Amino acid sequence: MATATSKEEQSEPQAIVADEEKTESHSNAPTLREPVQDEKQTKPEDGDVPTENESDSEEPEWLTGWKLTSMMTSLTLAAFLMLLDMSIISTAIPRITSDFHSLTDIGWYASAYNLASAALQPLTGKIYMYFNTRWIFLGLFFVFQLGCLICGVAQSSIMLIIGRAVAGIGSSGIQSGALTIIAKSVPIHRRPALIGILMGFAQLGLVSGPLIGGAFTEYSFYINLPIGAVCAALILAVHIPDHRRVRRDQSAIKILTTKLDLTGFVIFCPTIIMLLLALQWGGNEYDWDSATVIGLFCGGGVLLLVFLAWEYRVGEGAMIPLPIVRKREVWTACLTQLFLFATVIMASFYLPIYFQSIKDATPFDSGVDLLPSILSLILAAVASGGLAQRIGYYLPFATASAVLSSIGFGLLSTMNPHTSTAKWAGYQIVMGFGRGLGLQMSILAIQANTSPDVTPIAMAVLVFCQTFGGAIFVSAANVVFTNQLRNELESRLPDINAQTIIDAGAGAVNDIVSKANLPQVLSSYSEGVRAVFLLCVACSSIMFFTSFGMGWKDIRQKKSPVAGSV
Known part of the structure; x- marks a missing residue:
């Protein structure tokens, strides 16, 4: 009777067995995510991307071992070079203005870079959504390096400004691209430590700028090039998992005209x-x-x-999908990051002013004096990443960051011309540790609360908020500092033209002011810097409240029958 069974009757149980075997093979495949329940274990169509930290319908592809090390080294170097380029020009400007006789162009050396970078950041996020992440990242990094080369060979101020604009175009997608690559390459429960390493060590670029620029002024813009070559080689050696929202065979022209x-x-x-x-x-x-x-x-x-x-x-x-931005976890994370980086930028501008004008330090020495805040920031960023990865929640570190940052900046606001080294170093450690605790928490909040297919644009919006927030508060800090300095000078030294001292700049205070009036001028500068640090206290306090909207979500690896990575 068994031999009389029809083909139709045999095919159905065979299909069932095949489906069961397929399902079993998926559950036994090495994966770091939960197996899907009540869903067909079939490969999704191109453009279908699983939701982060939830069940997936395809096996995730994660990087491990030397590939992960190579990728992280490349991304960290790229982020370091971007911040180095931003800080190194401050040391090179005196030489540039004397060579090109371009004192009136100083503002454009920073503006050209910032304008180009900020204007393109949301668009680069959209590009990362639809094109190969690695090649877009390398393309933008090449443009950034080209801008540095143009600046290095510039024979006029106009050419230098063009080079800065080109570098800004390239930088528009470096940080968001690095965060997107990490999101595509490792599961979310492993990202805190890696992002902490990336964000923490990249901050060394801010303090290295004055040190390297002071030692190699003539070659400031060339320093990026050999390191950039190493960066490109490392990431070229690794295959980056690629999940796009469109079919791979769809033409670039069609994507440009219909998707961006x-x-x-x-x-x-x-x-x-x-x-x-x-x-x-x-x-x-x-x-x-x-x-x-x-x-x-x-x-x-x-x-x-x-x-x-x-x-x-x-x-x-x-380009900036409002449904994404309206999500509470996203907009509160963006605001938290905006105020955090506002304090980072203001401190990086005005701590050197304190050391160079009030303590009469050289640019090189002021860079060394910033090490307590930078090293404590790196330590806190890496440690908080590891702890967040272990306990599974990012919110406690975000709120602790706001509290410690407020305390640290409050302590810095008490500094005066006679503050001892032990005190200002200790104050910097508190402030740096506070900032480091929260450096990556907004990033984790967005990645944990958005699906991977929109992660690139969400990261781009976050980076844009950093840039725009920095621009807003640097301007605000300049107004606060200048007004406070002018008021103090007019009050303490009514017979001296306050504007003359302000126009001379922080580095020339000790050269143009008589010894009799110098203590009053230094005290006035100290009060101006104090006002900026109080503004940082206000920003840190606002961070405390915005951080509560970032959500309480467990980012640890979910339990599964077999866990692994590919």
Whole structure:
């Protein structure tokens, strides 16, 4: 009777057995995620990407061993070089202005870089969503290196400004690209330690700039090139897992015209340029109530409303999808990161002013004096990453970061010309440790609460908030510092032209002021720096409240029958 069984009757149980074997093979495959329940174990179509920290319908591909080491070394070097480039130019500017006779162009050396970087950051996030992550990262890194080379061979101030703009274009996708690559290469429960290493050691670029620039002034812009070559070689040696939202065979032209929201970019770019120019020129090139600054603010504000209306109309296909930004965990993480990096930038600007103007340190020595804050930041960033990975929650570290940062900046605000080395070093350690605890927590919050297919744009928005927040608060700090310094000088030394001392710059205070008046001038500078640190206290306090919206989500590896990695 068994031989009389029809083919149809045999095929059905065979299919069932085949499906069961397929399901079993998936559950036994080395994976770091939970097996899917009540779903077919079939390979998803191109563009279907599993939700982070949830059940997946395809086996994840993770990097381990030498491949992971190579990738992390490359990404950390790239992030280090980006911050090094930002800080090293501050040391090179005196030599540049004397060689090119371009004192009036100083503002553009930083502005060209920041404007190009900020305007392109959301677009690069969108590009990472639809194109191969590794090649886009390498392409942008090459543009960044090309900008550094142009600056190195520049024969005029205009050429140098162009080089800075090109470097800014390349830098627009370096940090967000690095975070996206990590998100695609390791499971979320392993990311805290890795992101802590990346973000922590990259901060060495800020303190290395004055040290390297002071020692190799003529070759400041060439230093990036050999290290950049090593960086590119390391990441070329590794295959980066690639999950895109479109079919691999879809043409690049079609993606550019239908997926990237180029109309939104055309509106967004001049919006950000006008707003950043208004912030950078206000109180420096022009008065805040000048027609130029007011016009830039008005134009930028109107275009911002137009941009938001357009993004709302486009919906999920927008350059900055509003459904993502409206998610509480995302916008609170972005705000937390904005205020955190505002304190990082303000401290990196005004701690050197304290050391160079009040303590009469050289740029090289002031870089050394920053080591307590940088080293404590690195230690805290790496340690908090490991602890968050172990306990599974990032929120406690974000709130602790806000508290310790507030205390640290409060202590720094008590400094005066007579503060001992032990005190200012200790204050920096508290502040640096506080900032380090929270350096990566906003990143983890976004990655834990968004699906992998939108991680690139979410990371780009986060990095944009860092950049834009830094621009806003550097301008605010400049206003606070200058006004406080002017008021103190006019109060302490009414017979001296306060503006003359301000225009001379922090590095020339000890050269242009008489010994009789120097103590009063140094005390005035100290009060100006104190006002900036109080602004940092305010930013850290706001961080405490915004951090609570980042969510309480367990990022540890979920239990599974067999865990591993591929």
